Amino acid sequence: MNSLSFLRGPLLAGRAVGFGLINASKVTAKNPSFTLSRLPLHAFSSIRASDEEASARAAALNADSEAPTIFDKIIAKEIPSTIVYEDEKVLAFRDISPQAPVHVLVVPKLRDGLTHLGKADQRHGEILGHLLYAAKIVAEKEGIIDGFRVVINSGPSACQSVYHLHLHVLGGRQMKWPAG
Numbered sequence: 001m002n003s004l005s006f007l008r009g010p011l012l013a014g015r016a017v018g019f020g021l022i023n024a025s026k027v028t029a030k031n032p033s034f035t036l037s038r039l040p041l042h043a044f045s046s047i048r049a050s051d052e053e054a055s056a057r058a059a060a061l062n063a064d065s066e067a068p069t070i071f072d073k074i075i076a077k078e079i080p081s082t083i084v085y086e087d088e089k090v091l092a093f094r095d096i097s098p099q100a101p102v103h104v105l106v107v108p109k110l111r112d113g114l115t116h117l118g119k120a121d122q123r124h125g126e127i128l129g130h131l132l133y134a135a136k137i138v139a140e141k142e143g144i145i146d147g148f149r150v151v152i153n154s155g156p157s158a159c160q161s162v163y164h165l166h167l168h169v170l171g172g173r174q175m176k177w178p179a180g
């Protein structure tokens with residue numbers, strides 16, 4: 001265990017983590033007196049951002065694998081989730097690491113090559129439209145129809161971490177703009 005790993009649970013729960021910006025060598029070699037108490041609070045959000053970027057780059061390496069994704073397992077009910085809406089084409093369930101009071105993922109039950117939006121083809125037009133309509137149904141069901149945000153992260157530069165197209169439906173608090 002390095003000198004920073006005790007922070008993993010409380011600060012970074014819900015994500016696979018690493019410590020890209022704070023190098024443990026800072027503590028041991030060059031700056032033996034360096035302590036966590038010297039870190040400004042914003043450093044921790046930098047740690048999280050750096051970690052998400054590294055995870056996203058790693059996830060992208062297997063983007064085109066035909067292997068079932070975590071979402072396939074949720075769709076097959078092999079992994080439990082809290083389902084908010086379901087029809088024959090899509091499943092909507094609560095995000096395991098919510099970024100807002102309402103944070104629901106809407107996924108196509110059949111991936112059909114849609115690992116990310118960047119792979120969309122003309123034949124996907126119907127399911128893409130259906131996903132957006134399902135997002136609206138979710139917003140209604142969750143009581144946020146007056147104001148909600150729909151996000152699609154596509155590719156490593158957008159920090160996509162699961163390569164099975166999905167919409168994030170976020171709401172229940174004031175959203176800021178521009179998004180990060």
Ligand code: 5GP
Pocket residue numbers: 070079081082093094095096097098105152153159160161162163
């Ligand atoms: P992305 O980063 O690819 O845009 O979003 C993937 C989302 O899936 C993340 O917000 C993450 O919290 C969520 N997620 C990852 N694994 C699971 C899981 O096993 N269950 C649920 N409900 N959400 C998950």
